[in-house]
Amino acid sequence: MKKILLILAVTLTSLPVFANDNHRVMDHHAQHEKNQGEMNHDEMNHGEMNHGPEHSHGSHEHPTENAKEDVMTMSAAAITTTDDITAALANGGAPVVVDVLGVVCDFCAVAMNKIFGKREEVSALYVDLDKKTLSLVVNKGASLSDEDIENLAKKAGYRIAAIRRDAEALGG
Amino acid sequence: MTPSAMRTWVAALGVLLSVSAAARPVSYTGGWTLLQTANRASTAGLLHYSISHNVSVGVRHEWQRGDDVTLTALQPTLLAKRWYGHNYQANVYLTGGLGTATDRSVASLGSDTASFVGVMTDWETRTLFVSYEARFLEQGKLGNHSMHAARFGWAPYTGDTGELHTWLMLEVDHRKHFDNKTTVTPLLRFFKGPALFEAGYNVTDSAPMFNFTYRF
Numbered sequence: 001m002k003k004i005l006l007i008l009a010v011t012l013t014s015l016p017v018f019a020n021d022n023h024r025v026m027d028h029h030a031q032h033e034k035n036q037g038e039m040n041h042d043e044m045n046h047g048e049m050n051h052g053p054e055h056s057h058g059s060h061e062h063p064t065e066n067a068k069e070d071v072m073t074m075s076a077a078a079i080t081t082t083d084d085i086t087a088a089l090a091n092g093g094a095p096v097v098v099d100v101l102g103v104v105c106d107f108c109a110v111a112m113n114k115i116f117g118k119r120e121e122v123s124a125l126y127v128d129l130d131k132k133t134l135s136l137v138v139n140k141g142a143s144l145s146d147e148d149i150e151n152l153a154k155k156a157g158y159r160i161a162a163i164r165r166d167a168e169a170l171g172g
Numbered sequence: 173m174t175p176s177a178m179r180t181w182v183a184a185l186g187v188l189l190s191v192s193a194a195a196r197p198v199s200y201t202g203g204w205t206l207l208q209t210a211n212r213a214s215t216a217g218l219l220h221y222s223i224s225h226n227v228s229v230g231v232r233h234e235w236q237r238g239d240d241v242t243l244t245a246l247q248p249t250l251l252a253k254r255w256y257g258h259n260y261q262a263n264v265y266l267t268g269g270l271g272t273a274t275d276r277s278v279a280s281l282g283s284d285t286a287s288f289v290g291v292m293t294d295w296e297t298r299t300l301f302v303s304y305e306a307r308f309l310e311q312g313k314l315g316n317h318s319m320h321a322a323r324f325g326w327a328p329y330t331g332d333t334g335e336l337h338t339w340l341m342l343e344v345d346h347r348k349h350f351d352n353k354t355t356v357t358p359l360l361r362f363f364k365g366p367a368l369f370e371a372g373y374n375v376t377d378s379a380p381m382f383n384f385t386y387r388f
Contacts, residue, residue, distance in 0.1 A: 102256035111200035
């Protein structure tokens with residue numbers, strides 16, 4: 001029992017390390033907001049940015065620093081077409097492509113299929129392990145905000161790096 | 173059928189149905205996972221439910237075949253940290269358990285309270301895998317056990333979503349209450365959709381390893 005208590009003590013004392021890492025995310029957010037205030041938006045190239053039209057900086061957690069580095073190297077993949085996605089698009093659904101971080105195996109795909117597949121706004125979806133993307137088609141007339149997508153990805157156990165919609169999602 | 177023959181059949185069934193405890197012990201929010209493992213030391217099953225993306229609660233039952241001791245315990249697991257990369261994922265899990273151990277041998281010592289703590293960590297890309305896990309188990313008069321295991325894996329090809337994923341792996345484990353304390357097990361992992369199956373053979377202790385995981 002002494003050994004178990006010792007291990008528990010070591011484990012608990014190590015938890016602040018994890019908490020510090022979360023602070024880093026928050027610090028990044030604070031820095032991001034600070035930079036926003038200092039930015040000259042006329043000099044910004046919005047065409048290269050991945051912010052979706054419903055992006056809200058105050059409502060979500062940003063990717064960690066290592067995730068941010070990965071974003072810089074990502075190419076903008078278009079929606080992956082399957083029979084279901086093609087049919088959903090033909091019915092007037094809106095295409096969405098989500099770059100997902102940490103997707104390395106079929107368990108990741110199963111998790112996102114289960115979580116996103118339960119949403120009535122989603123008419124078709126596909127997790128592409130090669131592209132590391134989640135392709136969604138949102139029902140005509142329905143909406144799924146960036147914040148919703150981020151929260152659903154988190155419930156599945158993952159983080160998102162970028163969201164592209166409409167023409168950008170189709171590779172346009 | 174005699175009791176010993178019955179135990180042999182149960183053991184064989186357990187081996188055939190076994191699952192890897194190292195295969196993502198926390199699932200997506202609301203997800204269930206069945207894990208079974210069979211290796212040189214024990215045959216075990218764990219059914220867990222993920223109440224969030226980083227906490228699961230399950231029931232574990234294991235048979236320590238050498239001592240003929242069974243353990244039944246509640247097992248919570250915490251995903252303490254996950255690193256997310258474009259091409260990788262890494263995790264640290266903390267787990268524990270509290271239950272009862274029972275001596276099933278002829279000269280039975282009866283039952284006692286059992287508890288364990290463990291840590292699992294892994295780093296994985298589409299083609300490389302490294303993991304380490306340790307467990308410290310206390311069973312009162314039925315004995316205490318510790319286990320360490322490290323695993324290295326390589327996938328000869330990268331399977332896309334829903335395809336069969338194949339891994340070649342090597343596990344090294346250390347159990348100080350065994351005659352052969354440190355042993356080596358080469359194994360194959362097959363992974364498709366919600367199911368994962370592993371088959372290996374402990375070349376040091378001449379014992380098979382079969383693991384199975386199903387997520388639903």
